[in-house]
Amino acid sequence: MIWTAVLEPFADFGFMRRALLGCLAISVGATPVGVFLMLRRMSLTGDAMAHAILPGAAIGYLVSGLSLGAMTIGGLIAGMIVALASGFVARVTALREDASLAAFYLISLALGVLIVSTRGSNVDLMHVLFGTVLALDDAALILPFFIARLSIFTLAILSRPLVMECAYPQFLRSVSKLSAVAHLTFLTLVVMNLVAGFHALGTLMAVGIMILPAAAGRFWAASIGGLLAVAFVVAALSSVVGLLLSYHFALPSGPAIILVAGIAYALSLIFGPVGGLLAQTLPRRQLET
C-alpha cells in the first residue's frame, strides 16, 4: 500500500524523479535565502522580486521561445535591474525602499504579462507564471543544482555580515565596509534562486518555497542553524507530499507543493513550541487554574 502510494510514482516515472530532484535542489538553495529574507524582515521583498523577474523571462521567451538559457538570463537581468533601481530611487529621493520596490515590480509584472500575451498563448503565460515542474529536462535540472551550490557557498562566506546586518546593523557599519556588499550580494542570491525556481514552480510560486518553510521554521527553532535545518526539512517534505498529491489527484504540481508548505506553516503556527499559538496560550491557562 505504502509502496503504491509513495514510492511507485517515483520508481516508475522518470518525470516524477526529475521533478523531485529539481524541487530538492531548489529547496537547498532557496530555504537559507528565505530564512535570511525573513530574519531581515524582507519577506515581501522576495515576493516583489519574484514578480520583477517576469519581463526578463518574457523577453527571453520573445527572443528564443521557451528557451531555458534565454529566459534565465532575462529573468536575472530584470530582477537585478529592479533591485538596483528601487534601491537607487530610495537613496536619492524621498520615497522609501518598500514603496519604490512596489512601484518597480508592479510595472515589471504588467510589462511581463503584456510581452508574453502579445506573442504567446495562454498556455505559455501559464507556463511562465506557474511553472512546469513535471516537465524538467536535464538543463532545467542542472540550473537549480548549480544555483544551490553557489548559494550555500556564498551564504557560508557572508553569513556573519548578514547576521550582523540584521541583528546589529550600526555595529557592522562601524567595523566593516561589507554592509552594502553583503546586501547587494544577498539580493543577487534572492534573484538567482527565484530564477532557479521559476522554471519548476513559476514566477508567482517560486517565492513560496523560499518563504513558507522559513516562516514555519521560526516556530520550531530558536537558533539560526535550527531554523535553516527545519526550513529545509519543511521544503523537502512539501516537495515530496505535493508531488504525490499532484500525481494521485491530478492536481497542478507547483500549487500543490506550495499549498503543502502552507499547511506546514499553519500547523507550525498552531503547534510550534517557539512562540506558536498553543505554546503561548497553554502556560496562561495553567496559571489561571
Added chain:
Amino acid sequence: MTPAIAFRNLTLGYDRLPAVQNLETQIVEGSLTAVVGPNGAGKSTLLKGMTGSLVPLEGQIKISGFRSKDIAYLPQQSEIDRTFPITVFDLVAMGLWHEIGSFWGLNRAQRLRAEKAIAAVGLTGLEDRPIGSLSGGQTQRVLFARLLLQDARLFLLDEPFTAIDARTMADLIEVVRNWHSEGRTVLAVLHDHETVNTYFPQTLMLAREMVAHGPTEQVLTS
C-alpha cells in the same frame, strides 16, 4: 595634551538637512567626555560621523593616531533587533571582528577571551541564552562585554546608561572609569546631568551647534 579627535567646521546631517552644524573643537587623548544636549541636538549623529557611517556634509573629522580597529562604538540599545536568534556568546564574540573578520571562526584562546569578557560583566552562565530573553540591563551588559573584547583605545558610547537598573549602571560606570584610568579615550552621549557631573571630567554641550566644551563644572553651570 595630544588631540585625539579634531572637528573642523563639521556639519553632519541626513538628506542634506544638517543635524550638527559648524562644530569646531577637539577631544584630547585619554579624556573622559560626556556629550550632552536636548533631543535632536545631534549627539548620536556626531558619534555616527566619527564611526564613518555618516559622511560629513561639510568640514571634517580628523581622528589622529587611531586605526579603525582602535575605535569601539556602542550604538543605542534600540538599534539592536532583539528578536533576532543570536546568543549572548555569539554577540559578544563580535567584539573580535577585527581579528576574525567576516569568515574565520574562533580559536580556543579567543573563546576564552570572550568567556572572560562575559564573566567581567557578571553574565557567566548566560552564554547560550538568546538575546531576546534578556532584560534591558543584561542586554547592556552583553554590549559592554563586546566592547571589552574589542580592547579599543577610543570608545564612542551612545546613551550607555539609558533604561537600566541602578546596580547595572554602577557596574558599567566602573568599567568606563577603568578605561579612563588606563588612558583610553571615552566619549559618551548622556542625558542625566548628575551622572555627568559625578563621573565625567569633560563635557561637550550641543544644540546642533556647539554650546560649550570644557570642564564639566564650567559647562553645566554656564
